[in-house]
Amino acid sequence: MNKKLQLITTHNYSLINYLKVFQKKLQLLDTTIQPQSNQQNGQLTFITSSIQIYSLYDSSNLFYLTEDNDTINILLNSDSNTNGCTQWFHFQVQALKPTVTIKFKILNNRRRQQLLTNFKPYTSKSTCFDLHYYKTNIHHPYYANDDAQIAKYQQLMHFYTLEFKFTFQNDEIVTFAYAQPYPLSRALSLTDYKTVGYTQLNNPIIQIKRGKAKQYVVILARQHPSETSGSFVVEQLINIINSSKYRYIIYPMVNPDGVFLGNSRCNLHGVDLNRKWINPQLSSEPEIYYIKSSLEKYKQKITMMVDLHGHSTKQHYFIYGCANNQNNNNEIKNFIAKFQNHSLFHMKHCSLETQANRKSTARQTFWYQYKVQFSITIEISLFGSLNGRFSDSDYKEIAQQIYDSIEKCNEPIADQTTLPVIDCLGNDQDESDSECEQDFVFEVAQKRDSYKEPKKFLFKQKTIQTETQCVQQEQQLKKLLLPQIKKIKSMTKSEHKSSTKMEFENQLKVKQDSFQKNFNIINYFPQRNTQPKRMSSIKKDLNLNKCPQIKVDQMKNY
Numbered sequence: 305m306n307k308k309l310q311l312i313t314t315h316n317y318s319l320i321n322y323l324k325v326f327q328k329k330l331q332l333l334d335t336t337i338q339p340q341s342n343q344q345n346g347q348l349t350f351i352t353s354s355i356q357i358y359s360l361y362d363s364s365n366l367f368y369l370t371e372d373n374d375t376i377n378i379l380l381n382s383d384s385n386t387n388g389c390t391q392w393f394h395f396q397v398q399a400l401k402p403t404v405t406i407k408f409k410i411l412n413n414r415r416r417q418q419l420l421t422n423f424k425p426y427t428s429k430s431t432c433f434d435l436h437y438y439k440t441n442i443h444h445p446y447y448a449n450d451d452a453q454i455a456k457y458q459q460l461m462h463f464y465t466l467e468f469k470f471t472f473q474n475d476e477i478v479t480f481a482y483a484q485p486y487p488l489s490r491a492l493s494l495t496d497y498k499t500v501g502y503t504q505l506n507n508p509i510i511q512i513k514r515g516k517a518k519q520y521v522v523i524l525a526r527q528h529p530s531e532t533s534g535s536f537v538v539e540q541l542i543n544i545i546n547s548s549k550y551r552y553i554i555y556p557m558v559n560p561d562g563v564f565l566g567n568s569r570c571n572l573h574g575v576d577l578n579r580k581w582i583n584p585q586l587s588s589e590p591e592i593y594y595i596k597s598s599l600e601k602y603k604q605k606i607t608m609m610v611d612l613h614g615h616s617t618k619q620h621y622f623i624y625g626c627a628n629n630q631n632n633n634n635e636i637k638n639f640i641a642k643f644q645n646h647s648l649f650h651m652k653h654c655s656l657e658t659q660a661n662r663k664s665t666a667r668q669t670f671w672y673q674y675k676v677q678f679s680i681t682i683e684i685s686l687f688g689s690l691n692g693r694f695s696d697s698d699y700k701e702i703a704q705q706i707y708d709s710i711e712k713c714n715e716p717i718a719d720q721t722t723l724p725v726i727d728c729l730g731n732d733q734d735e736s737d738s739e740c741e742q743d744f745v746f747e748v749a750q751k752r753d754s755y756k757e758p759k760k761f762l763f764k765q766k767t768i769q770t771e772t773q774c775v776q777q778e779q780q781l782k783k784l785l786l787p788q789i790k791k792i793k794s795m796t797k798s799e800h801k802s803s804t805k806m807e808f809e810n811q812l813k814v815k816q817d818s819f820q821k822n823f824n825i826i827n828y829f830p831q832r833n834t835q836p837k838r839m840s841s842i843k844k845d846l847n848l849n850k851c852p853q854i855k856v857d858q859m860k861n862y
């Protein structure tokens with residue numbers, strides 16, 4: 305059993321096994337069926353002596369598991385076309401005994417810090433207990449690895465284990481997830497949407513309009529699939545907005561493929577969409593390409609852009625804005641001040657930095673390219689406040705607060721002495737910033753891809769470094785990479801233009817392209833016709849049974 309998992313672990317970091325899961329999932333592709341938390345979703349995927357697991361449905365993520373008495377060891381799928389980003393999990397369990405307590409260990413989380421340390425994972429019934437989050441021991445039998453490449457990789461990037469227990473009663477079906485799931489099918493059940501384009505999986509990129517006026521407000525949600533709190537708030541906003549002051553253009557599901565596949569951060573191509581807004585490519589980030597095209601005719605009229613995200617290391621909700629640190633920023637501070645008395649809002653987490661490494665985010669692109677002064681990200685904690693996870697009524701309250709504040713954004717500036725103090729100098733060295741942390745993961749993954757082990761060591765190196773050596777190595781690497789990644793520097797608009805970060809991004813893109821050249825998953829799909837199709841027809845077109853088999857041997861050498 306151990307050996308089998310070890311083997312699978314080795315392969316988890318190539319595309320091969322991902323594709324197997326992906327193929328299976330694709331066969332079940334039907335976004336008209338919304339997963340239900342207490343009913344069986346998808347097919348039975350695994351069975352152990354005491355439980356059975358369902359994990360092939362819209363937004364699910366569970367790659368492989370093994371049983372060790374009453375402990376279930378779980379591996380998550382990497383984001384499609386990446387070597388990592390594992391964070392989001394979503395699966396269902398049904399007990400085969402009247403009452404049984406199971407310990408779950410999710411072994412390959414990538415995030416070094418998250419609120420899950422204190423807050424419990426989402427469960428559809430009762431709660432889990434005995435929660436722990438700790439560094440996965442690479443000497444663990446499931447992780448000790450004879451393959452030098454993988455061993456090296458494990459030393460560069462640590463994995464973290466999320467451990468929790470749950471007691472099952474009778475044959476109830478329980479859903480477990482990183483945060484409350486909001487699958488693609490729920491977004492597609494929203495009414496009166498228009499489709500502005502299609503993704504590589506032929507999912508529609510949807511747009512909903514509300515209100516009537518000459519000035520526009522753009523709202524985005526769900527660039528990052530694991531950040532479901534953004535979806536719950538945008539759904540409430542869609543219900544609430546009835547404006548005569550602004551025309552709202554809402555994109556409630558920016559990354560439909562990533563959400564459907566159960567990715568944590570990326571789209572089908574393994575691209576973090578919120579780093580691709582300046583110059584999106586139709587081939588690799590069609591989502592952003594189509595959204596920007598659909599906004600082309602309104603771009604002079606946009607007053608505000610609101611990008612809704614979920615945060616995994618901070619509580620409450622808060623705002624990141626853009627400001628030119630050479631001038632006073634009273635307008636944006638005046639806007640953020642409208643939130644300050646709201647009990648779920650946290651002023652101290654707000655920031656007005658314009659860091660070079662965030663240049664191609666939606667927030668900075670709207671600010672810089674479209675000259676939208678009120679261009680903001682709203683981060684809504686995935687784990688709520690001190691009172692626990694946000695409820696539906698909390699999401700409704702947050703949405704109402706956002707809507708009221710947008711409607712009043714151009715009100716005269718209050719007494720300057722009452723404006724909040726918000727950091728815009730780029731001094732925030734907070735290690736837990738989710739965007740920074742994830743960038744670090746990407747850089748290391750890129751570095752690993754360019755790393756070539758000398759042949760003579762390839763199959764011989766068996767010594768695995770000690771934990772202390774690993775930590776030292778990670779720290780060295782971090783020292784090396786962080787100045788590039790977390791270039792803490794607020795920029796003026798003209799500095800923006802000359803930033804060398806773009807060159808850096810281009811280099812990364814070249815690397816990424818060459819990585820994908822060997823096996824481009826898109827080749828596996830039929831070309832989209834000029835007339836886009838609904839997803840429900842894709843199954844028929846694909847004729848899945850006749851799909852060419854992927855030649856595993858060809859892909860091993862990527």
Ligand SMILES: [Zn+2]
Nearest residue numbers: 528531613614
């Ligand atoms: Zn995000």
